[in-house]
Amino acid sequence: MKTLIIAEHENGAIKSATLSAVTAAQALGAPVDLLVTGSDISSAAKAAAQVAGVVNVLTVEDAALAHPLADLIAPVAKQLAGDYTHILVGASTFGKDLAPRLAALCGVNQISDIIAVVDADTFKRPIYAGNAIATVKSSDATKVITVRGTAFAAAAAEGGSAAVSAASATVGSAKVRFVRADVTESDRPELDSADIVVSGGRGVGSKEDFAKVFELADKLGAAVGASRAAVDSGFVPNDMQVGQTGKMVAPKLYIAVGISGAIQHIAGMKESGIIVAINKDEEAPIFNIADYGLVGDLHEILPELVSKI
Amino acid sequence: MKAIVAVKRVIDYNVKVRVKADNSDVDLANTKMSINPFCEIAVEEAVRLKEAGTVSEIVVVSVGPKAVQEQMRYAMALGADRGIQVETEASPSSLDVARLLAKINEEEQADLFILGKQAIDSDNNQTGQMLAALLDIPQATFASEVKIADGKAEVTREVDGGLVTLEMDLPAVITTDLRLNEPRFAALPKIMQAKRKPLAVKTLEELGVSLSNSIELLAVESPAERQAGIKVGSVDELLDKLRNDAQVL
Numbered sequence: 001m002k003t004l005i006i007a008e009h010e011n012g013a014i015k016s017a018t019l020s021a022v023t024a025a026q027a028l029g030a031p032v033d034l035l036v037t038g039s040d041i042s043s044a045a046k047a048a049a050q051v052a053g054v055v056n057v058l059t060v061e062d063a064a065l066a067h068p069l070a071d072l073i074a075p076v077a078k079q080l081a082g083d084y085t086h087i088l089v090g091a092s093t094f095g096k097d098l099a100p101r102l103a104a105l106c107g108v109n110q111i112s113d114i115i116a117v118v119d120a121d122t123f124k125r126p127i128y129a130g131n132a133i134a135t136v137k138s139s140d141a142t143k144v145i146t147v148r149g150t151a152f153a154a155a156a157a158e159g160g161s162a163a164v165s166a167a168s169a170t171v172g173s174a175k176v177r178f179v180r181a182d183v184t185e186s187d188r189p190e191l192d193s194a195d196i197v198v199s200g201g202r203g204v205g206s207k208e209d210f211a212k213v214f215e216l217a218d219k220l221g222a223a224v225g226a227s228r229a230a231v232d233s234g235f236v237p238n239d240m241q242v243g244q245t246g247k248m249v250a251p252k253l254y255i256a257v258g259i260s261g262a263i264q265h266i267a268g269m270k271e272s273g274i275i276v277a278i279n280k281d282e283e284a285p286i287f288n289i290a291d292y293g294l295v296g297d298l299h300e301i302l303p304e305l306v307s308k309i
Numbered sequence: 310m311k312a313i314v315a316v317k318r319v320i321d322y323n324v325k326v327r328v329k330a331d332n333s334d335v336d337l338a339n340t341k342m343s344i345n346p347f348c349e350i351a352v353e354e355a356v357r358l359k360e361a362g363t364v365s366e367i368v369v370v371s372v373g374p375k376a377v378q379e380q381m382r383y384a385m386a387l388g389a390d391r392g393i394q395v396e397t398e399a400s401p402s403s404l405d406v407a408r409l410l411a412k413i414n415e416e417e418q419a420d421l422f423i424l425g426k427q428a429i430d431s432d433n434n435q436t437g438q439m440l441a442a443l444l445d446i447p448q449a450t451f452a453s454e455v456k457i458a459d460g461k462a463e464v465t466r467e468v469d470g471g472l473v474t475l476e477m478d479l480p481a482v483i484t485t486d487l488r489l490n491e492p493r494f495a496a497l498p499k500i501m502q503a504k505r506k507p508l509a510v511k512t513l514e515e516l517g518v519s520l521s522n523s524i525e526l527l528a529v530e531s532p533a534e535r536q537a538g539i540k541v542g543s544v545d546e547l548l549d550k551l552r553n554d555a556q557v558l
Contacts, residue, residue, distance in 0.1 A: 109402045128432070132530065245346055
């Protein structure tokens, strides 16, 4: 048994989704190698070698790999797959894009978004937006798996001393070209990786009143989310939607403001550490899952919170 | 230009999922079923491309028992031209569905494949990428904008931290994210018309594809329920709890 993790890196650092995958791989009990692909990867490879618990870092460096395209990385990983029983990728958009393409090239099924390793063949994963947990067993010779980052602590980024070597893999030519990246210009943390999320619902009342939600979030250094009702009401753009059809979040602290707690919203945030609900309706279902509920007028409560934090 | 759109029949997204008492699966008996929301967005996008004159024919494909025809008819009411159902009572894996779509494409030779990024039942997020791999064609997953011109597709993708735009040669696979479009409502006359659109039914045997069965479902459990906590009486009490009991501030 041997595990390969396909690393996701940015500016020479290994991303947290990959570090969580390393922790999941340790649970398999087999040696762990990291594959680093890219066009200028010496610092990323060095960072990968520092990750605690990694035995070998394999590098594939090619100008064509400047942007992380699944169309090119999947065939590279396929060439190395024969040496491994398990291939893991973090369940980020990078991993979700890549892993199924690799699995199909290997002729195997893929296991998405695991939250627990039962044994080397058996895994737990959420289905129905986390409303049920499936235990699945794979009989594929190579198991291609994505790992949910919120379910495994990140492996230490330092303290390791893996050997770095160039892997012999050829890079093909893609029928796809990178055009541009538009990175969200925001001082706020990303919704999916923030420690604190403040979300507003229809109860916030209007687009203008949503400023109070932003104000609290900025005071806390939090990301801002919204319920589908708030998005549908036009208060905020839909990339802020938390829920089954929006983003899944699991911050340490989730503050739901003026959100009643529809099933589809709760599906997206119920893995949060501590949930706070602020709502004027004391019968709102959100209170059934909240650790701390505060019944009252959010237009008074939010400014008071901001002034006292 | 021909587009193939795959659709899945799933539990309606507003229905609360119940796990069966014997933990063998979720209980779908007497549950409202609908077209998977991401598949609906895929159909809508294909219809918009047809209205823009880019796509000339939309073929909707679904894999499953006879009941999936309900969702295929819905896709046709939105504007798909004809349907191909692969009839099976078994639950195919994403790889199985990708193989079936690739097989169907041997005859169809589509230029564009639009699929939902994931189904809201299995939450796999795999089929589109697998289809692209099997056909050895480019993929753009999690699309929020699609432009097609001169035999190329320019697709903006929603990725962690922002947007990435790719240009792909056709044929290509696109999987849809939520922001791509807002599907229209199917008007009654369109629903009536859709009943008369051609719908071919094929079996796994006819297509020569056998299901993979390499993933066994051992158990399905309800997640650990969150306990309702306490109500606090004031902002001061809330902050005290968050600082001292929960220690998250």
